[in-house]
Amino acid sequence: MNAINASSVASIRSPKSLAEICADVRAGRSSARVRVDAFLAEIAARDGEIHAFNEVHADAARAAADAIDATVKAGRDPGTLAGAVIAIKDNIVMREGHTTCSSKMLANYRSPFDATVIERLRAAGAIFIGKTNLDEFAMGSSTENSAFGATRNPWDTSRVPGGSSGGSAAAVAAGFCDASLGSDTGGSIRQPAALCGCVGFKPTYGRVSRYGLVAFGSSLDQIGPFAHSVADAALVYDTIVGRDALDSTTADSPSTPLAAKVAEPLTKLRIGVPREYRSDANAPAVAAVLEKAIVAAKALGAEIVDIDLPLTDIGISTYYVIAPAEASSNLARYDGIRYGHRASLAPGDDLEDLYSKSRAEGFGPEVQRRIMLGTYVLSSGYYDAYYKRALQARRLIKEEFDRAFTQCDVVLGPTSPVVAFPFGGKKDPLSMYLCDVYTVNTNIAGIPGISFNGGYADELGTKLPVGLQLQAPAFAEETLLRAAAMLERACAD
């Protein structure tokens, strides 16, 4: 049965923006503690069915809220995100509770330190409500690969929320928090945002520190926010963006605060729509929402430019060489000694047995598949044929985007070719991988991308959200977010 239908999802959304909510807490007009208690009550009532959370940090959240309220009472400023209640994907480390990556391998892992994004949010007055479920080590597009059970889509609990950050998307969509953090290596923020009807934003590679994010594909990984609106996502992004001495890949490029700017419409916006994104493989409702958005964008005065991105097709094969290659290297540290689950040994077992038994018991099937794939493409004899070619393809994909962005300011298309699908709906790995056909090239090129709700599909009487994606040149977050806010409004009308 669907405990939560579309209208209850819509009704729990606050009519206020996150900036207004935080301004109220900061001025003492509303209490952080009251807000936290309200979210905890929602979670207690409904997360048994949704399973957005691996762990709820009720006591820590209440204590943090009390501290915020006390700061306000004492006449001091608790920060720009005062009282913002935020859920964290369980592959980002923090001092409270465990960080499991939804893997048996890390089921008991506790971090002795906070990730940089956690430190920055905490300093701005944000309150952490808990850790959200994901596909094990962020590998998947449905959250079915979690070792602790799948997350359900709040719009229809017989369907997946997308993945790998399915818990973070569902937590926002179900009204369990104001915003959440996810990680995106090939679409893991944008695709679940699309399937759950919220906003999911992957910044440019290097914009946000990954210090304290458990690494998957280090040349692709990026942290970003989920939120109820583009403006709310911008507010969270403004807090976590920027150079971090603890992550040498972070960029020095300045970022001016965008939350207050996103409402300013862009004049002379050129929106590129790739022919390849209007594929026959898109579900009819997805295609219809895209065409409607194009009409709405024209009505706003935007110029629609037909463009070509013929390398869209090779994105998945390129990604599934590069990401597993990097994952196989990053996951080598989970050997039962340095990190992770340690198997019990039989008499006569040696060190090799300790490694292989621990890894066989600790990692689930999809993670094992990726490690084998990655080890294979990096092995001598296959390195040139696979890994080196994938790096060449990566360069071509990047150059293709560079060319496209001489014709347009942003690229528009569907986030996912399909809407939320039923559990078990994608049985073979390849059909699951194809969910990310429109999102992987963003990471391969290192550019920013955002998914926002474009409209709805009617699947046998069930209302399901359809996400649209905008992509922009590297470091053009301002254009991206302003264009997204324009289209978000236009599509909602």
Ligand code: GLN
């Ligand atoms: N779904 C893709 C994968 O399985 C992307 C995951 C991600 O972005 N973390 O690898």
